[in-house]
Amino acid sequence: MTQHTRRETAHEITVRATDERLYQLIADVGDWPAIFPPSVHAEHLERGDKEERIRLWATVDGQVKHWTSRRTLDRVGRRIDFRQEVPSPPMAAMGGSWIIEPVGPRQCRVRLLHDFRAVGDAAALLDRIGRAVDANSRAELAALKRHAERGTGDDDTFLTFEDTVRLEGRLRDVYDFIDQAQHWADRLPHVTAVSLRDAGSGVQILAMDTLTKDGSPHATKSIRVCVPYERIVYKQTTLPPLMALHTGAWSFEEDGTGATVVTSRHTAVIETGAITRVLGEDATLPAARRFLREALGANSLATLRHAGAYAAARR
Structure with a gap:
């Protein structure tokens, strides 16, 4: 036996x-x-x-x-x-x-x-x-x-939020814009370089060089799981210095009028040891929470604006 x-x-x-x-x-x-x-x-x-x-x-x-x-x-x-x-x-x-x-x-x-x-x-x-x-x-x-x-309230290093927008374009085109990230360096002004590798079974490995609002560069790397025309979820494995963790998701729905509703969701954990180094010696944890909420949300909304323009041009 x-x-x-x-x-x-x-x-x-x-x-x-x-x-x-x-x-x-x-x-x-x-x-x-x-x-x-x-x-x-x-x-x-x-x-x-x-x-x-x-x-x-x-x-x-x-x-x-x-x-x-x-x-x-x-x-x-x-x-x-x-x-x-x-x-x-x-x-x-x-x-x-x-x-x-x-x-x-x-x-x-x-x-x-x-x-x-x-x-x-x-x-x-x-x-x-x-x-x-x-x-x-x-x-x-x-x-x-x-x-x-972890702490609670102002001492909480955990941050999660979402933004939802309605785009005048077909769901398929909006999804393709987010899915085909290999083109982002040509399509998104805050992305300066990008590499996208298909790891099979709907998994992508995405590496990007991007610019923050003040022009500072940083490199990130993410693993993405793609469910065609429904959602793309991701987790960053190489992070900007202010975050100890960052996950996100794009979810897509048709609204019945030919437009597309997209929700961008972010969850992050703040790297407390980097707050003063990144934001200045007087920066606090609440300030870091506000900074990340604005920065992450702004990048996602900028991406969605370009995705909407891309999809609208193809209607």
């Missing part, structure tokens, strides 16, 4: 937060890209009170992988079990659990367990998967702790 080597790992961290808050953060996969560094995009395929199917895109061992998992939710027991339906090679099987254990007033231990097998049962592949699981688990638990313990 063929023997299959199964490895197990366990990682844990102590977090100053309630078990209810931590459970909710782990259960709501739609917000994972804004919390966990490896996560690029996550969505529900089926959703119930105790069982669900989710689709995830994430960076694993330097590559963008995507898979579908089934999850069993135990809100009372503060436990979520997961199992990939069709693992991405070199994995032959992958599953595990999130377990939340209160250890004091507003303090919990979060355990992240994994079990996995490798294609062909190769020891080298098992070691490679183990290293990737270890790195991702450590990053995810540290990020969960930072997010759960």
